[in-house]
Amino acid sequence: MKKLVLYVLALTVLSLGSAEAAVYKGQKVYIKKCRKCHGGGLEVAASKKKKSWKKLMKNKGEGLAKLHIDNPKAEKSKKYFQSKKYRKRAKHLRDFLVEYAKDSGNVPACN
Secondary structure, eight states: OHHHHHHHHHHHHHHHHHHSOOHHHHHHHIIIIIHHHHOSHHHHHTTSOHHHHHHHTHHHHHHHHHHHHHOGGGGGGHHHHTSHHHHHHHHHHHHHHHHTSTTTOOOOOOO
8 A cells, every 4th residue: 555655646746847847948948949040048038028928928839939930030940830849848938938037137048
């Protein structure tokens, strides 16, 4: 009985830990996918307030994806924003952008 309880507890802890988004993961996504066009994270994240980023990143980042897909200047990023990989990582990118938004008082170090 003890083993069963420990097993269920361990599975619960492991599943909850992986479901949460992380700012550092969002920063990695930003550096890999966004930095080429948008520069350091400060310019982009600090361009909007927390509320704006949250609204733009609703539904797995649909708003941000739509901005890039509809923009003819963002032709190179169109494939990425239509991918499953983007939708999977959008929660992390959202946390990064909200954490370093204009009204957050935080400054990212995207070197």
